[in-house]
Ligand SMILES: *[C@@H]1O[C@H](CO)[C@@H](O)[C@H](O)[C@H]1NC(C)=O
Ligand SMILES: *[C@@H]1O[C@H](CO)[C@@H](O)[C@H](O)[C@H]1NC(C)=O
């Protein structure tokens with residue numbers, strides 16, 4: 001879940017270029033998790049094809065130094081939206097898991113934080129978030145949505161309230177078990193050492209074997225394992241949710257044409273708002289694991305599924321581009 005954020009801020013004029021002296025520019029902010037700086041043509045990659053992003057870079061500015069406020073989704077996103085260190089909004093963690101991974105978890109970005117989205121909304125902008133949120137959802141119940149993007153200045157949301165995890169893709173693997181491996185190993189070692197010690201003490205005749213206690217212990221372990229298995233078997237159904245505004249529209253979401261669906265949402269958002277200033281935050285679900293690509297891109301790159309996913313993202317940037325984007329150099 002370590003992330004390298006890639007930003008492309010496109011600063012666009014609205015409507016007819018040069019028509020009005022008092023123009024409010026449109027903004028499209030594109031963000032991608034886990035995209036390496038060396039994976040884009042404009043930063044020197046020669047084997048991954050990202051012509052559309054490269055062309056934006058050519059007509060704009062490419063930066064080579066950037067400090068993210070955190071190396072994880074949730075805290076770094078809180079920092080991006082608020083311009084404050086994530087610890088100030090309570091979005092950091094001292095524990096190993098520093099991001100939201102369960103839909104039933106409570107907590108999120110406090111609504112009294114000032115996001116740049118709210119500031120633009122106050123200026124009359126229409127604001128949309130397409131893609132990943134990952135800054136919390138509920139406070140007390142599964143329906144209060146107190147940390148939903150709509151409380152943070154967005155007029156429109158289409159995407160994942162949480163994130164894409166390997167567990168969200170059938171046969172995609174289990175990131176939580178991978179993460180908990182060392183804890184489980186330690187627990188198993190402790191139990192084994194305790195049992196061997198007990199056995200030795202019994203053999204030496206120092207204690208009698210506490211069969212009853214061992215039986216209860218065994219039962220407790222079996223029940224715990226069964227509960228964990230049941231939970232993980234349902235992880236995808238419970239946590240991998242696609243929403244439009246406050247309504248769940250797919251549960252669990254499928255990766256099939258998800259990038260295409262997001263792109264089509266983005267272009268309709270731009271289309272709906274062609275007569276007023278807008279902010280579109282295109283928060284890509286790729287190229288965070290679980291990796292996926294639509295059939296048009298599957299197996300087409302020279303860098304496996306990851307490369308396919310990067311190339312599909314580049315396609316998506318272009319589709320939005322042909323509809324609404326005007327490069328920096330043509331700004332008046
Ligand atoms: C281009 O990206 C791929 C995939 O990450 C990587 O394996 C390759 O080394 C990169 N090429 C260059 C020249 O950086
Ligand atoms: C938001 O409210 C909390 C709780 O009242 C407070 O601790 C925090 O400082 C507030 N944050 C801002 C940015 O005002």
Ligand SMILES: *[C@@H]1O[C@H](CO)[C@@H](O)[C@H](O)[C@H]1NC(C)=O
Nearest residue numbers: 256257258260261262264265
């Ligand atoms: C995605 O796939 C679904 C089901 O096959 C289809 O109904 C929908 O039109 C597709 N959406 C896009 C944007 O391709």
